[in-house]
Amino acid sequence: MRTLNTLSELKETGFGQPPPRHGLNLLWWFAHECVQIDSNGSMTANCDPASGAFGFERFYNKESLLPKLIHPLVYYEVGNLHKSDSLPDYVTENYTGHSDSSNKDRIIVSFNSRWKTFENIYVTQHSDQFHFDQNHTYCISIALLKDIKELSRNKDFPRGRTNHSEHVSIDIPHSAQIKPYKSQSSCEECCAMLTSVLFLVMFIAAIVWFFK
Structure with a gap:
């Protein structure tokens, strides 16, 4: 047992x-x-x-x-x-x-x-x-x-939070777990797009300057 x-x-x-x-x-x-x-x-x-x-x-x-x-x-x-x-x-x-x-x-x-x-x-x-x-x-x-x-019934049990024992985590919904990842991914995509636009503008400017 x-x-x-x-x-x-x-x-x-x-x-x-x-x-x-x-x-x-x-x-x-x-x-x-x-x-x-x-x-x-x-x-x-x-x-x-x-x-x-x-x-x-x-x-x-x-x-x-x-x-x-x-x-x-x-x-x-x-x-x-x-x-x-x-x-x-x-x-x-x-x-x-x-x-x-x-x-x-x-x-x-x-x-x-x-x-x-x-x-x-x-x-x-x-x-x-x-x-x-x-x-x-x-x-x-x-x-x-x-x-x-050591647990208070309404506040801690059955979450399992005591002063010295391990903290038993509460399950987080899947949708809540992926939000930070989406936010980080969107930021990275935006930076990549701005870099591409900047590179394109510099390239066009170089061509214009070359043919002057």
């Missing part, structure tokens, strides 16, 4: 994009509200998945989507908008209530209830109403979670 370490890698996967998918807002919410990362890289849970808070529910991994766990670790998933009314509005605002892409994305965590810590964080999406897509399931690294924690 691929581990995503940077914002650009997250963008490349297409997870949570485009609206009405809710995965990016769900991931931003999780990074800011559900997990605390200490200097040793330990991910302490700010919420209790086992209690069902925010719509967390047990994920049994029946299809071996994720690695097998050793006790006391347990998988929980969150993000099913059909079963949660406690997630913030910015996560749920595009939910239609139908079987479409507005309820496609999920976060799955491996949780140690004894120490109240997360071992791993995964993002995934439904391939149909009942199954998750193995080819679009990724592990989120601690470094990426830290980067997301």
